[in-house]
Amino acid sequence: MDQPTTIEKSRTAEEFLKGIWKENPVFVAVLGMCPVLAVTNTAINSLAMGLATTFVLFFSSLLVSSLRNVIPKQVRITTFIIIIATFVTVVDFMLAAIVPQVHKELGAFIALIVVNCLILGRQEAFASKNSIRLALADALGMSLGFTFALLCIGVVREVLGSGSLFNVSLFGAGFEPWVIMIMPPGGFFTLGFLLLFFNWLQKRRREKSKGDRQATQYEEAREFL
């Protein structure tokens, strides 16, 4: 492969960064809500789910992008699903072998990574249309963004709901945990507040850029006069 030019490099960085913040799959695109709500009751579970999804998304994008000119258009979705399902099954076996306890707690939700629309969505929208380099940047950015979001929720829920973080007790015996936070309603509460926060951030940014634009327009108008 040729050496990437500066433009290519900056594009790669852009594709990588967008998934982490500007187009975060959870906080902005609100994708993959099933694992986001179901397995974020502890930080460890969140991290494990995030890494499992990262593995699947990374290798699926790698394969889909390298085969993008070989796979006929008519059977592309079927082929993507075969590729994704293969990596999900592999990660399922691997987790059972390496961290049986976590595998037990995540249960069926590992197999359900197959139907996480984040993964098929990235194949269809990005990896199947872009070079391997960009596809990998996109996959890594998106999955790190997903892991980051899961961790945000998991940390809040574990700290409030169990009084611990990564199983390390934080507040001593005097703390009465808010049990509801590790139960399903806690998932909805936490996600709701985080979405609120991200929307507020975005709104503020929009207003700020609008304000800047108006200011420049005003200056231009004055100069013109």
Place this chain on the structure above:
Amino acid sequence: MEEKNIQPVMAQELETSSFRLISTLGLAGFFSGLVLVGAFLFTRPIIAANRAQALQEAIFKVLPGCASFRTIELREGRLVMVEEGAPEPREGEEVRRIYAGYNDKGKLIGFAITGEEPGYQDLIVAIFGYNPRKEVVVGFEVLESKETPGLGDKIMKDPAFLSNFRALAVEPPVKVVPKGEKKKDNEIEAITGATISSKAVGRLLEKSLIEWRPLIGEYWKEYKKEGD
């Protein structure tokens, strides 16, 4: 690389032959199968070892003083020791098993029995240790449960509740009583706020004991005879 994507889509669709479509999917399936079989073969022994270790830890926990154990199987109405190195039962094969625990001098000290019972949310799967000489339950450990965090899941870790099973008499049958009302050796003190889960544990013990106690009784008698 980018240019290829600009090809007119219609032309590409017309050109693709049925053979190409089928062979693409066929090849995808074939390679997927190869990868999966490889991953399965590679992880299977590790997963089996993990399972065996988890079971062993649970057995040692519910049978204080246990140093080794043997698997015992129910065959034609009586308990038979499973030969060392016998193949694991195939999936779907109905086998009823308990575990005989021995102390460091090789003497049989008790049995670890697994049982399951619907709790508040889902099945509670648990293992408990039974001492046939004293006819008491000597340990209890939940293997799987989805009981409510903070309430029902106390059956797994509440020390007061677990202390019920240090020497729980099984004759007359075990009974669950409200907290603070335990008077007899066969009574289990329930957890306040988790009565349903506590009662499920009581039923689990009772049912398993009804099933296994007579069988263990016979096995124990034979063992004693051999020992004399």
